[in-house]
Amino acid sequence: MAAIPHILGLDHVAIATPNLEAGSAPYLALGLTPEGPDEEVGGQGVCVRAFVVGETLIELLAPTREDSPIATFLQKRGPGLHHTAYRVADLDAEISRLQALGARFLSNSPSPGRSGTRVAFLHPRWGEGTLIELVEHPAGRVGHG
Numbered sequence: 001m002a003a004i005p006h007i008l009g010l011d012h013v014a015i016a017t018p019n020l021e022a023g024s025a026p027y028l029a030l031g032l033t034p035e036g037p038d039e040e041v042g043g044q045g046v047c048v049r050a051f052v053v054g055e056t057l058i059e060l061l062a063p064t065r066e067d068s069p070i071a072t073f074l075q076k077r078g079p080g081l082h083h084t085a086y087r088v089a090d091l092d093a094e095i096s097r098l099q100a101l102g103a104r105f106l107s108n109s110p111s112p113g114r115s116g117t118r119v120a121f122l123h124p125r126w127g128e129g130t131l132i133e134l135v136e137h138p139a140g141r142v143g144h145g
């Protein structure tokens with residue numbers, strides 16, 4: 001039996017923006033379509049608009065409160081690339097596996113993400129200058145939508 005790969009695919013690329021309407025302009029001009037209605041993820045203090053690109057998404061993230069990670073990022077760095085997110089089958093198993101390799105997660109337990117997902121973030125210093133997210137979709141859901 002073939003081994004299950006650790007990473008199933010590139011789930012999304014996230015862009016921080018102060019404003020979803022202004023931030024959408026380049027992606028609409030490229031001809032991309034939002035996957036569904038905007039979604040607020042309260043635990044992260046963000047509102048998300050997701051554009052479909054083949055098997056992955058471009059997620060625009062706008063802060064909904066001043067102490068959200070996106071508000072802090074915008075203050076320090078301005079709008080732009082915020083993180084890349086990789087899809088995994090079993091998030092708890094991946095956290096344990098990577099921690100055993102010395103990986104530095106921002107939290108020991110997953111958080112709720114967009115669309116019923118569970119997510120966990122690796123520190124940007126561990127990511128050699130990029131913030132990396134792991135995403136587990138609800139059981140049985142294979143693609144976006």
Ligand SMILES: CC[C@@H](C(=O)O)C(=O)SCCNC(=O)CCNC(=O)[C@H](O)C(C)(C)COP(=O)(O)OP(=O)(O)OC[C@H]1O[C@@H](n2cnc3c(N)ncnc32)[C@H](O)[C@@H]1OP(=O)(O)O
Pocket residue numbers: 014041044046048061069070072073076081082083085106112113114117119121123124125129130131133
């Ligand atoms: C939509 C919901 C969900 C989904 O379903 O996909 C999401 O994606 S939510 C996305 C928003 N949530 C998060 O990002 C949660 C995790 N993030 C955090 O906890 C913080 O943002 C952070 C990563 C700990 C950074 O916070 P900060 O206050 O800037 O901490 P530090 O000052 O300690 O920063 C350390 C170091 O890292 C640099 N940095 C910060 N953010 C990024 C980034 N996005 N990409 C690359 N580098 C980043 C920061 O500038 C510091 O650099 P140095 O000063 O050079 O050490």
Ligand SMILES: [Co+2]
Pocket residue numbers: 012014059083085133
């Ligand atoms: Co994300």
